[in-house]
Amino acid sequence: MSAEPFDEHTITDLVADATAAPSLHNAQPWRFRYLRGLGVLRLYADLERTLPRTDPEKRGLHIGCGAALLNLRVAAAAAELAPEVRLLPDPADAEFLAEVRLRGTAHPDQALALLRPAIVRRHSSRHPFRDEGISAAVRERLHDAARAEGAHLLFPGAWHVQSILELVRDAEGSEALDAGIRGETEQWAHTEPSGTEGATDGIPAEAFGPAPRGGGTLVRDFAAGRPMPDRPWASFEKNPNIALLGTAYDEPSDWLCAGQALERVLLLATTDGLVASVISQPLEWPDLRWAARDPVSAMAHVQMVLRLGYGPEGHPSPRRPVDDVLDIV
The missing domain is CATH 3.40.109.10 (NADH Oxidase)
Known part of the structure; x- marks a missing residue:
């Protein structure tokens, strides 16, 4: 038509x-x-x-x-x-x-x-997930969802998951020493409640999730270095389910394809009863991003790391009004 x-x-x-x-x-x-x-x-x-x-x-x-x-x-x-x-x-x-x-x-x-x-149900969950694996059938469906958008999704082995955790620690250490990056995080991650009048973007305090007890979590701590007296503490899963999303090339068109694949995987995961959060910290540093690759796979460029599992849904983050983002001519 x-x-x-x-x-x-x-x-x-x-x-x-x-x-x-x-x-x-x-x-x-x-x-x-x-x-x-x-x-x-x-x-x-x-x-x-x-x-x-x-x-x-x-x-x-x-x-x-x-x-x-x-x-x-x-x-x-x-x-x-x-x-x-x-x-x-x-x-x-x-x-x-x-x-x-x-x-x-x-x-x-x-x-x-x-x-x-x-x-409308998909929200990043920065809460602890249950220490429970994801079935081969669900993993295959998620893999197919990424492939439908021209990307690759793989679940690395335990040793590689631990290496990703180490890369996250390295990235967080580098961020702590970079005042410019800390300033950007503070600009967009709000330690005050989301009821603040006029808040239409950024990450509200309710979406931070609990502070990790004992360290060693993959979840980004958006309150790092800033006081939040009423924020609860929690222990996170010891064996997280991690997936790498990647592409063969690394140009703007590949990034757009990766974004479509990422959201298709997240929506399907939500449909299958999973919750998720994305892990971008090590991918924001070129040397760490390269090290995030699985050397035994054919994935050339990691575009996102996903943490998937079963647990509480995340708190929704505010959205800009459609009138602010749409012109009709």
Whole structure:
């Protein structure tokens, strides 16, 4: 069927689902523009929401925008639309990340459509998970979800999980010595309650999770070095379920694909009753990122480390109003 204009309510709903995606420090670095006459929705990077010290190459920004793009595709499929996506359609405009042409269809992508209920349920959980493994069948489904988006997902062995834990410690040690990175974390991670008037982004105190007792956890401590007197303490799982998400190449288009794969894996994990948090600390330092690779696998570039398991759901983080991120022309 040919492209057709859609009413503003439909476009607003699609973008609302898109913006429920995860992003580095919940900066939500995206903008959307709907060209009514063409039936085209465009995704742009919002460069005012970059983290220049934490994410100097904007790899994390692209991954977050890719996750938003996947949510958009899921919402479109649930609305019986067939989105046609072009990544980086204008090489001269680095902010123009994707163009989505919306078409009605009698045969939407059912695999994507079935993930839509998970969009509002998916939240990063920084709580302890149960020391319980993930079945081979569930792992295979998650692997297939990443592969459907052109990425790879693998569950490393116990020795590699321990090496990832050591890399996290190294990264946290480097962060502690870098005032610029600490400043960015403090800008986006709020130790005050989320009820603060006007808070529409960043990570609220309720989403930090408990402080780790005894150290040795993979979960990023967003309150590190800042007092939170009422924050509880907890022991985290001894044998975490860790997955590496990666791509064959390492260009902006690969980062966008990795973001789509990340969100597809997270939505499927949510559907399967899992909770998750992402581990980006060692990937923010080039030497540590290289060391995160599994040397016995064919994965060339690790784009994200995931912690998966069974446990309490995370607290939702605030979202920017759709009116702030969407232009209709």
